[in-house]
Amino acid sequence: MADPRPILTMTGISKDFPGVRALADVGFRLFPGEVHALMGENGAGKSTLIKVLTGVYDVDQGEIALDGEPVRFSGPLQARQAGVSTVYQEVNLCANLSVAENILIGREPRRFGAIRWAALRRRAAELLRRLQLDIDVTAPLGTCSIAVQQMVAIARAIDVSAKVLILDEPTSSLDAGEVGQLFQVIKRLKDEGIAILFVTHFLDQVYEVSDRVTVLRNGRLVGEYLTRDLSQIDLVGKMIGKELQVLEHLDEERAPAAPEPVVEARALGRRGAVAPFDLTVRRGEVVGLAGLLGSGRTEVARLLFGADRADHGRILLDGVPVSLRTPRAAMGRGLAFCSENRRTEGLVEELTVRENIILALQAVRGWARPIPRRRQEELVGRYIQALRITPADPGLPVRALSGGNQQKVLLARWLITEPRLLILDEPTRGIDVGAKAEIQRLVVSLSKDGMGVLFISAELEEVLRLSHRIAVLRDRRMVAQMVNEGVDADRVMRVIASGESS
Amino acid sequence: MSRETDAVRDERVVADGESDLVAPRGAGRMRGLARHRLLWPVLVLVLLLLSNLIFTPGFFEIEVRQGHLYGSVVDIVRFGAPLILVALGMTLVIATGGIDLSVGSIVAICGAMACLRISDLGDQNEVTGVLAAIGLALALSLVLGLWNGALIAGVGVQPIIATLILMVAGRGLAQLITGGQIITINSSPYKLIGAGYWLTLPFSILVALAVTALAVLLTRRTALGLLIEAVGGNAEASRLAGIRSRRIMLMAYVFCGFCAGVAGLMISSNVSSADGNNAGLWIELDAILAVVIGGTPLAGGRFSIGGTVIGALIIQALSTTIYTIGVPPETTLLFKAVVVTVVCLVQSPAFRARVFRRRAPRPLPVAEKPKAEVAR
Incomplete structure (x- = not known):
C-alpha cells in the first residue's frame, strides 16, 4: 500500500534546550500516501520534532531528507515552499477575513499589483472542491464552525503543491461528527499521495485513520509500528512506559481513609471539557486520576476548583451543596488546586520564593490585612525546611529555582492555606527523581493527617502507589472508578485503552 | 568643589534611602538587587546634574533667603513635583499591566474645578472656601479614576482605549468647566500649594513627599503592592491563587x-489660573517615561516607586538643563528626545550586553525551554 521509498526521513535528530534534552537521537520516516501518527505523552518531544522539521528550531544534530535530498529549512515559510505544510492545533487564520482570502492570503492572484477578486474566489472554490467541501468562500471565516475553519486551514496548507502535511492535534476542539468530516478529507488527501503526519491524543482516532505509528517518550524514539500490528494496550504501554528509576520505597503504608466525604461531585460537567461525572473524595483519602493527556484529567480538577464554571451538575461539601464559581470561592471553602502549568498558571516568576509562597494565603486575607513580616518568614522558613526547597533562600526570585523546587514552592503556597482538599495536577512532571519521591511522601503524610487529595498524574505507577481509589478518564469521560486493591498497571492500562472497566 | 561633591553624595544617599523605602527586604541579597535596579537611573541623574556644572558653576549652590530655600537643584524638585505625582499613580497602573493616558486631562479638570469654585468665592483668601474647593476637585479626581477603573476592571475595556476616552473627553470637560476661558484667580491660600513655602521648603515638594510616602505606605505596608505585582506579573496565576484582580486594578x-x-491643583496653583486646553498637556507621556526610566517594565509586574521618583527627576533635570545650557528653543524637543533615547538604551540590559560584549553568545530565549516542556 505504501510506496517503498519514504518521502521524508529524519535520522539521528537531537535538540537541546538549556538544561533539557528535548530530542535525543530520534529517527522518523514518512511515506507518501500514508497517515502516520506521532504519539507520546506531554513533553515526549512531538512538538519539538515538528518544529525541528519545519525549521522553527535549528537542529543540533541529525539529518533531514525530503525526497532523498538533504534539507534544512530556515523557517515554516521555506518549509511550506518546499512542500511541507503544517496545520496547527489552534487554527491560526484571520476570523475577520473571508474564507477565500484566508486560503490564498499572501499569494493572491494579482494584476498590476491589484488583487483579482473574482480569480481569488474561483481558485479558493476549486481548492475546496478538491477536498469535496461545499463552503461559501465569500463568508467571513469567523461565521464558520471550528471544523470548517480547520478544513480551510488544510485547504490553505495543501494549496502549495504539498507533499507532506503535518496536522498537529487537529481534532482536539472538534466534536465527533466534525472529526468524521475531517477524516474524510484526510483520506482523500492520502489517496492523492500526500504524506500526512498526524498528532493526536485520541487513541480511537489513531486506529481509525492512521497506517503507521511512531511513539516518542521523554525525547527518545520508542519505536515505529504498523498500526494494525499494535494493540491499543501495547500502544498505551509504550507511551507511558514503566517507571524505570527505582524510587525510594514508600515505607509508610496508606492509612485507611475516613468514611466522611470532603467533596462530592454529582454529575458535574462542562460541555466541550468533560462529560458529567460523579466523584467523591473522603477525609484522608487519596484519589488518583488516570488517563492519557487530553482525556479530561485537568478539566475535572478545574471544575472542582471553580477555575472553570460547570454547566452541569453540582458540588457538595460536607454533604451541603455549594456554589464554587471562582477559585476564590473554592479557596474560602478549603480547596486548593496546584496547576500542571507551573509557569503560566502557578508561579509569578518575577516574585521571590517568599512572595510566591504567601500569595494564596494573602489573597484570602485581602490586601488590607498583610501577613506580618515575622509571621511570613516563620511560615516560609518552616515550609522551605519541611519540603527541603533548595536553595533555602526566601529572597530569591522563584524563576531561579529548578523545576522540582518551583513545584515545591507551589505546594508550599497551598499547604499554608491548610486546605481540606488538595488537588494536585501533575505535581511530579518534569522534576527529578529525588524531588518526585519527596512529593509522593508528602502526599502520603498529608492524607494521614486527614487531608483529602485528588492526585492527577500521567504516570500510572505513581497513581497506583499513592491512591486509595483510582478514577480513569478516557476521551473526556470518566469511564471507571476502582478501589486500589490488587489493581495493577496492566489493568488500568486496559481500561484506558478500551474504556471498559472489567 | 568640595561642596559640590557633597551634594552629589547627598543625591546618592537620597536615592539609596528611597530604594530601601521601596524594598524593605530583610535579606541582604535583595537589598543589593534593589540597589542594582536603581543604579542606572541614579547614575544618569547624577551625570545630568553634574553636566550642568560646566555651564553653571554655581549649580549646586543652595541658600536660604528670607527663610526660603533657593537653588537650582531645589527648583528641579519643585518644578518636577507635579510630574512625580502623576508618575506615582502611573507606576501602580503600569504595574497591574495597564496604562492611563487620561492623567493629563484629569490634571486639567481638577485644576479647572478648583479654580472655578475659588473664583466663585466672595473672599478668595477664605481658607475654608479654598479647602472646600480643593476637596471637591480631589473628589472629582477620585470619581474620574473610578470611571477608568470601572471601564477596565469592570467592563473589560482595554486600558489604552478606556483611558483614551477620558483623555479626549476630559479636555472637553475641562473646557466646559472653565467655560472655554482661562480662569484666573487671586487666592493666597491656594497659591501656597504650587508656589508657596512652608518650613523653609517649597510646599509642592512637601506635597510630593507626602504622596510618595502615601504610595509607599499603601503598597508596602499593606499587601497591595504584592497583589499588584502578582496581577501584573501573571494574571491567570493570580486568579487561581484567589486574588480579586479586578478590585486591585480598580484601586x-x-x-x-x-x-x-x-x-x-499644584499646576493651576502655581500659575493662579486654570487653562482647560494646556494644563497638564502631554504630562501622561512624561509620566510613562518616568516610570519606564525608573525601572518598572511596561508589561507590568515588579514596580519601583523610588525608581519612578528618580525617573521623574531625570526628566525635569533634563528640561532644566536644556534651558540652562541654552539649547535654542526650536531644538529643545529634539534634544530632549535624543537624550531620552540614550537614557533608555543605556538602561536596557540587552542593549548594554550587545554594546559591551559584542561577541558574547546571545543568550538563548528563555521562553523556548518551557515550550519544549509542555510540548503537545
Missing part, C-alpha cells in the same frame, strides 16, 4: 486619578 486607577488630581 490602582483610583489612586492614579487622585495623584493626577493633586498634580492638577
